[in-house]
Amino acid sequence: MANIKSAKKRIDVTATKTERNKAIRSKVKTVSKKVLAAVDAGDKAAAEEALRAATSEINKAATKGVYHKNNAARKVSSLATAVNGIK
Numbered sequence: 219m220a221n222i223k224s225a226k227k228r229i230d231v232t233a234t235k236t237e238r239n240k241a242i243r244s245k246v247k248t249v250s251k252k253v254l255a256a257v258d259a260g261d262k263a264a265a266e267e268a269l270r271a272a273t274s275e276i277n278k279a280a281t282k283g284v285y286h287k288n289n290a291a292r293k294v295s296s297l298a299t300a301v302n303g304i305k
Contacts, residue, residue, distance in 0.1 A: 242284045246293070249275045253297050262304045269301045 220226045249272040256265035273294050280290035 239284050242279045242282065246272075246275050246279050246285075250293065250297060254300065257300045257304060260304060262301070265301045265304060269297055272297055 220229060249268065253265060253268040253272050256268050276285070276290045276293050279285045280287050285293070
């Protein structure tokens with residue numbers, strides 16, 4: 219355990235940020251799964267709506283620094299490709 223005040227604070231801040239990042243990553247995974255579920259069901263309208271929500275969440279995560287911007291772009295692109303593949 220840390221003895222210095224600033225080190226104790228860093229431990230607290232790191233724990234807070236870790237929880238925030240976990241929540242954001244979990245939300246991104248959830249919305250991504252909803253898109254893929256709609257794609258598997260073949261429901262284009264639901265997939266497009268879920269893609270809109272997923273894109274928003276992924277971009278928010280990138281803005282907050284949870285994901286690198288290229289990683290976020292890759293996630294959005296792969297989901298969009300899946301949605302566009304629905305006949």
